Amino acid sequence: MADITKSETGNWHKTACILCENNCGIQILTDPETSGRTFLKIRGDKDHVSTQGYTCNKALRLDHYQNGADRLTSPLRREADGSFTEIDWDTAIREIAQKFAAVRDTHGGDKIFYYGGGGQGNHLGGAYAGPFLRAIGSRYHSSALAQEKAGEAWVDAHFTGGHTHGDFEHAEVSIFFGKNPYQSHGVSRARTVLKEISKDPARSMIVVDPVRTETADLADFHLQVKPGTDAWCVIALIAILIEENLVDEDFIAEHTRDYDELQRHFRAVDIAEYAAICGIDDDLLRRAARRIGAASSVSTYEDLGVQQSLNSTLMSYLNKLVWLLTGNFGKQGGMHPHSSFAPLARYSTEFRYTPVTGSRIALGMVPANVIAEEILTDHPDRFRAMLIESSNPAHSLADSATFREALDALELVVVIDVVLTETAKRADYVLPAASQYEKWESTFFNFHFPKNSFHLREPILEPLPGTLPEPEIYARLLREIGVGKKRTLTALRAAATLGRKPFRYTFAACALLDKETIGLTPYLLYETLGATLPARDRSTSVIWALAEITARSYPKAMKAAGHRDADALFDAVIAGRSGVVFTEESEDDAWNYIPHDDKKFPLLIPELLAMLHELDPASAVQTSDEFPLVLSAGQRRQFTANTIFHDPSWRLKDKNGALRMAPADADALSLAAGDVARVVTNRGAALAEVEIDARMQTGHAALPNGFGLNLTDEATDPALVGVALNELTDAQRRDPIVGTPWHKNVPARIEPVG
Structure with missing residues (x-):
């Protein structure tokens, strides 16, 4: 049954926000006068196992997702x-x-x-x-x-075999590369944690970003690089760490390979030249490097500011070298791999x-x-x-x-x-499809360590008539195609009525007899175990398989989290309206994730070292006489979110998605705040309202993400609000290793509109 708290004006339901990877636990007050379909009020869920009542302004506007657009109600x-x-x-x-x-x-x-x-x-x-x-x-x-994340994942595959995340709650030094967690989050309780770091004289924050962001305002060191030169900045930082012997020699000797060769590459770097290329004073770079080298713990976070810019995969490599060379792995305040309730992607060096x-x-x-x-x-x-x-x-x-x-x-x-x-x-x-609040749902962004959590969200609304949840859509398609052997389905249906233990043994036997069973697992569970559940709960049957996989993959950590076996974990997840800690590990357990037989990090990735050597200062400048400015296409702001918001009225500020420009650039074009300008790239043009912003460097402009949606059914007269960024971007401008787009470095020109 739903976890509902009665009030005089409606019912409070526990669920989660769906706007960023943090998926903060929230409570939603529904309105009984609209059959419960209107969200009257939203607040943080203090019982949530990872976010503990924290939420940001964006989650509070989720009624505009649920009720803000004309829903599809028929195929x-x-x-x-x-x-x-x-x-x-x-x-x-x-x-x-x-x-x-x-x-x-x-x-x-x-x-x-x-x-x-x-x-x-x-x-x-x-x-x-x-x-x-x-x-x-x-x-x-x-x-x-x-x-x-493709470049970062490829680099992670070389080092740790999977995703790593920083312990920012305890880190003495936190470093953010192209990341503004004050607006884009990614760190649990982001604004609270950032403010705690800023107020603590024993802790420091370093931000590498061409924009003076809200996170940079709180930082001890803002390395305000020229757009596109992040790699030169971080190469210089690593070169200083090595030159001034600020690395952790004991960690390097015990836990890495090939350091002698790696350091030769960085000792050849002309630090002063690299500082000049990225526009950062040599002394500031050295002070930042010394703070990193002296810290008892360091956590780092790279995000779209570098992952969608020049040299993005190289930047992922450099980021990880920073925390590896300073010994910040597998300890409180450092970087950690983590368990997964369900893997989101395949990590491989191949x-x-x-x-x-x-x-x-x-x-x-x-x-x-x-x-x-x-x-x-x-x-x-x-x-x-x-x-x-x-x-x-x-x-x-x-x-x-x-x-x-x-x-x-x-x-x-x-x-x-x-x-x-x-x-x-x-x-x-x-x-x-049914909306995210009309069906059982979850996220597989489970990135916490040493306690990792998973939140299965119960539906708080009935599906809109005419819609179906995706599991039912796929089940109907599979029935129509005719997959799943009849004998397998018959055996599993019979076993499901006898209980989970007989079902487990029967499923294992079917997998041995029919090699297709494993690949069809979610569907087979939906049709068999799911058939023993109330109709609206059938999609939770796949959680049984995920609990079984967790029990096999992390048996010790699962039991440390309080679950005696897979069945106990399954029960806890189904009942856990505020999320469930599914694994609990110690700092030493981080080493169990390292995929290399000797448990040492191989520091050399030859292709990326070659890119490092081939860096040409001219390549950092992608502008031209025709397109003299760098446009960041997709800036995160207080009132931007992903495009599941199909109702622009959710925004209380920056309603038209302003073009932010440096004062000198606006003066040169005789543009004032509120004027309309034309933004032109090699792929297209768009009109935008001008906002003059001293946080932007001269030659750098930004448009926000989440705008430019066509919110009407009439293709000939779309009701666009703001700029659809990808009318301006070029698919050919992409990382040479993994093809990630350079959305944060788009050559453009800005023209006044009469």
């Missing part, structure tokens, strides 16, 4: 004239299954491309996509992670390659910037169809015009979403 089919017709679910499922099967049988299932798998808070439905993708033979997929362009696939995901190139060709291995779930790539990927052309070139496009997005408007079929 849609595109007709020959381009219009949409409402059809019933049975027809939609039958036709979609038949058409995906036809693509598979004609061209091969690997020509069916999957994009999505959930946003910041809806990963549970994505867990059910796997069996359907296997059934139709799909092999290639991507998501927003491929736009951001690459797969895309079928047409031969682009590298890191994190298991096709680089988003090459998807259109994999379609717009006559190559026989081009993608022929797409299934797009809870994502809007026609708006969120670089060079939207070309991506729309690619969608139109496909033989079949199916979109699952809650509203008619820009992507859905190009689809052949659109399937209406």
Whole structure:
């Protein structure tokens, strides 16, 4: 039953925010006069195991997500004239299954491309996509992670074999590379933690960012680099650490390999020259390096400011060298790997390659910037169809015009979403999903150490009539295709009625007898174990499998968190309205995650060292006479969030998404605050309201993320608010290693509008 607290004006429900990876625990007061569908008030959940009542201003506006846009309430089919017709679910499922099967049988299932798998808070439905993708033979997929974290993940695979996260609550020195956690969070209780660091004279904060952000305001050291020169700055920092013997020699000797060769590369660096290139005073760099070297603990965080800029994968390497060379792994206040309730991606040092362009696939995901190139060709291995779930790539990927052309070139496009997005408007079929507060949901962003937590969110509203949760959509498609052997389903259904222990043994036996069982696990659980649950709870059946995997992967840590076995963990997760700690480890346990036999970090990544040597100061300047400014396309601000907000009225400030410019640049163009300017790049142009901001460097401008959505059904008269950034970005401007886009370094010019 839902955890509901009665009040005089409505019911309080425990759930979580869905706007960033922190997924803070919240409570929502619903209005009984609107059948509970209106969110009257939102507050932090003090009982939440990781966020403890913390929330930011954005979560408080979530009624604008739930009730702010015209919801889809019927499957849609595109007709020959381009219009949409409402059809019933049975027809939609039958036709979609038949058409995906036809693509598979004609061209091969690997020509069916999957994009999505959930946003910041809806990963549970994505867990059910796997069996359907296997059934139709799909092999290639991507998501927003491929736009951001691919380079970091590839570097992590070399060092720790998986994701690492900083212990900022205890770190003596916290370093943020291209990260403004005051606005973008990523750190639990971000603003509280940042203020605690700032007020503590024994602790320090270092920010590397071309903008004087709100986090930089709180920092002891703001290394305000010239846009695009982050790599030169961090190379200089590492060179100083080595030159002045500020590294942890004991840690290096005991826990790393190849340091002697690595240090030769950095001792060759001309520190003064690199300081001049990035625009940071040599003395300031040295003082920052000395503070890092003297600290008892250091945590670092890199984010889109460097991951979507020049030299992004190299920057990930440099970031990790900072904390490795100073011995900040596996101790309080340092960097830690962590358990996972469900892995989000595949970490590997080995690459797969895309079928047409031969682009590298890191994190298991096709680089988003090459998807259109994999379609717009006559190559026989081009993608022929797409299934797009809870994502809007026609708006969120670089060079939207070309991506729309690619969608139109496909033989079949199916979109699952809650509203008619820009992507859905190009689809052949659109399937209406229940919202994140109308179904069981969760996030697999479980990054905590030593206590890691998972929050399964119970629905607080009934699904809007005509909509279905993604697990039910996939189950219907799989039934239509006819997967899952009858004997397997019969055996599992019978065992499920006898209890979990017989079910576990029966499932194991089925897996031995039928090799397809494991790949179909979420679907088989939905159809068997799920059938023993109330109808609305069927999708929680996959949690049973995740609990079983956790018990096998982290048995000691699971028991330390208070769960005697997988069944106990499953029960705790189902009942835990404020989240559940599923593993608890000690600092020493961090070493168990290191994938290398000798448990030592191999410090050399030859390809990235080669990039380091080949850095040319001229390459840091991507501007020209035609495009003399650097535009940061996607700045995080107090009233920006991901595009699941389809109601612009949620914003109380910066309602039009202003173009922020340095005073000198505005003066040179005779622009005043509130004027309208035209922003022009090599891919397009857009109008924006000007805001003059002394936090910006001369030659650097910024537009916010989350704007420019087409909020009407009329393609000829879209009601756009703010700039759709990817009408301006270029898909060819991307990292040479993993293809992440350079959204934070877009050459542009700004023109006054009369």
